[in-house]
Structures are given as structure tokens and as C-alpha cells.
Amino acid sequence: MKKVLIIGTGPAGLTAAIYLARANLEPLVVEGYNPGGQLTTTTTVENFPGFPEGIDGSELMQRMRLQAERFGAQFIQGEVTKLGLEASPYQIHLSNGDTMNAVAIIISTGASARLLGIPGEKENMGRGVSTCATCDGFFYRGKRILVVGGGDSAMEEANYLTRFASEVSIVHRREELRASKIMQERARKNPKINWLLNRTPLEVVAENERVSGLRIRDNRTGVEELVETDGIFIAIGHQPNTAFLQGQLPLDEQGYLQVERGSPRTSIPGIFACGDVQDPHYRQAITSAGSGCMAAMDCERFLEGSAYHDWSSN
Ligand code: NAP
Numbered sequence: 001m002k003k004v005l006i007i008g009t010g011p012a013g014l015t016a017a018i019y020l021a022r023a024n025l026e027p028l029v030v031e032g033y034n035p036g037g038q039l040t041t042t043t044t045v046e047n048f049p050g051f052p053e054g055i056d057g058s059e060l061m062q063r064m065r066l067q068a069e070r071f072g073a074q075f076i077q078g079e080v081t082k083l084g085l086e087a088s089p090y091q092i093h094l095s096n097g098d099t100m101n102a103v104a105i106i107i108s109t110g111a112s113a114r115l116l117g118i119p120g121e122k123e124n125m126g127r128g129v130s131t132c133a134t135c136d137g138f139f140y141r142g143k144r145i146l147v148v149g150g151g152d153s154a155m156e157e158a159n160y161l162t163r164f165a166s167e168v169s170i171v172h173r174r175e176e177l178r179a180s181k182i183m184q185e186r187a188r189k190n191p192k193i194n195w196l197l198n199r200t201p202l203e204v205v206a207e208n209e210r211v212s213g214l215r216i217r218d219n220r221t222g223v224e225e226l227v228e229t230d231g232i233f234i235a236i237g238h239q240p241n242t243a244f245l246q247g248q249l250p251l252d253e254q255g256y257l258q259v260e261r262g263s264p265r266t267s268i269p270g271i272f273a274c275g276d277v278q279d280p281h282y283r284q285a286i287t288s289a290g291s292g293c294m295a296a297m298d299c300e301r302f303l304e305g306s307a308y309h310d311w312s313s314n
Helices: 011-022 037-041 057-070 133-140 152-161 181-189 285-304
Strands: 002-007 028-031 074-077 080-084 090-094 099-107 111-113 144-148 167-171 193-196 199-207 210-218 224-228 231-234 238-240 271-273
Touching (some): 002 285, 011 028, 011 037, 011 057, 011 285, 099 285, 133 152, 133 231, 152 167, 152 231, 210 231, 271 285
Parallel strands (some): 002 028, 002 099, 028 074, 099 271, 144 231, 167 193
Antiparallel strands (some): 080 090, 111 238, 210 224
């Protein structure tokens, strides 16, 4: 039986692992199929304190992982499909059929890119539709690209993609952008970025199994048009990775895991949540890391008071 199991290896899970490992609680970390989480799909992280020149997102995550390993955190690869939370010790079921037991669990499974849900989108994923500019931008050297969304992600992706593309157009459903002022200004100053505001994406069009265009509607006039393009990057936000918790723990209407206000505690003692999986508001690397620290500290306190406190007898 494990004392504590951490699910997810973004900034929240890895910070929790660093703290728990340093407290000699030997955390076992389950690393999913996207180790490092969303920061591995971003470019330079410029707002994580301590890196005045910025740091590559993947490198930042690699460094956090090394830090956790240095203090004794163990990692296994796997996908958690279900938790058994009826009684302690809790059960963790993996997709390979393995089951483990733990006295405490920290859930830090993050969030995943949302899709538009329009015809042609899923079918052409990897054939011109992408949710990750850092991963796929390189393939669009000298090509035309559309970025869908009006938030910080869309601005960031559009700016990044101008390194490769001949032309980038941002397609957004409203006139006003949701993005922060600084990100908007950066995009507006970029001469390679064009704007298709007040436009709703309707259908991804492909020819010879490659994206060739996006059909959109002008929301002011109702007129539809086909915009020719070589690639479509969807940057419309994220949804929390909580499908495996359905029916086990309270989720809000968007699927975010609910915690006690201002704390990492869920409704079940010994089950903690941190990072984007429980945060629809801030969703920053630094707030995730901070909440990972909080989860680890509360978890440590919980373990001290638990019936399993005397580890030598287990
Ligand atoms: P977001 O702020 O939620 O923005 C999502 C955008 O997609 C919105 O403009 C939204 O339109 C649009 N959208 C949503 N569903 C859509 C649909 N079905 N069809 C068409 N458009 C749709 O998400 P985000 O940009 O991923 O940012 C998430 C958080 O991360 C924010 O807090 C952001 O500040 C942060 N972030 C920060 C940085 C940075 O500082 N470097 C970079 C990336 C993200 P509406 O505006 O009309 O709702």
C-alpha cells in the first residue's frame, strides 16, 4: 500500500511530489500519456518567477520532475480509469488492469484542449487541424494558417505561428477579444496577423485528405464564405480531465473538480485536488504549482492524523 499517490505531472502534481518527497512520504506519481501537461505544448514561459529570460515549457517541466526524483518521488506510466473511494485505503484502477491502494490521493490531472465540434474537425486532426502550435507549427513553413479563438492562447499561438507561416489569420466569434491587453497588442502589432472577427467556424473542408479551407459565417451579415487555408489551429480553451471521477466526486457544471473554497480538500478526507483540474479561473503555471504545494501540505497533515500513521506496522 502507498501512503500517497499523485495523479498527473503538470506543475501542480510535480510540486506536490517535490514537497511530499522532501517530507519523506515517498509519493508515487502516475504519469499519463502527456507527461508534463500543457506547459510542454507551449513556447517560452515568460511569467514563471525566477527565469528573467524565460524558460522553455518542456524544460521547466523536466526540471520539476528531476527535482521531485532527487528527493525520492517514484514515477510510473499509466492511465487512471477509476478510483474506488468508498473506504480507506482508496483504490486506484489503471487501464492496464492493475489496481493499487493508497491512504491519500492528490488529483492533478489538468485540462485538455477544447474542440469546436464542427464537421471535419476531428476527421482532419493531424491532417491540418491541430491544437498545439508548438508541436505542429514547424510543418507550416511558408503556409497559410487560421487560428480560432480570441483568448490569450489564440494570441500566443498566432504570434508563434508567424515564425513559420506566410500568413496567419485569427478567427474569433465576437468583435472584442478576451485576451489580455499585452497579448492583444503583441498580436495586433504583428504584420503577419490578419483578423477575421465576428466569424463563426462552421466546417473544416479537406481535399485529398488534407485541410484546404474553413467555412465560416459572418455574424453581422449572416453571409457564409470558404476561407482557403493549409492549417487550422484551435485555441478555444480547455476542459478539465475529470471523466474518470464521474459519480465519485462532485464536479461543477463545466466538469471542474470541486474543492473547499481556498483549499485543496475535496469532499472526501484524504483526497486532494490541485492545478487546472480544479481551477476554472487562474490556470497559470505558478498558481498550479502553488496549489500543488497546498495539496502536499494538507496531505501531510492528513497522513499524520490518519489511522495508518504508524507506517512500520503496515
Ligand atoms: P479562454 O481565455 O477561455 O479563451 C477561449 C476563447 O475561445 C474565447 O475567446 C472564446 O470566445 C473562444 N471560444 C470558446 N469556445 C468557442 C467555440 N465553440 N467557438 C468559437 N470560439 C470559442 O482560453 P485560453 O485562451 O486558452 O486561456 C485560458 C487561460 O490561460 C486564461 O486565463 C489565459 O489568460 C491563460 N493563458 C495565458 C497565457 C500567457 O499569459 N502567456 C497564454 C495562454 C493562456 P469568447 O471570447 O466569445 O467567449
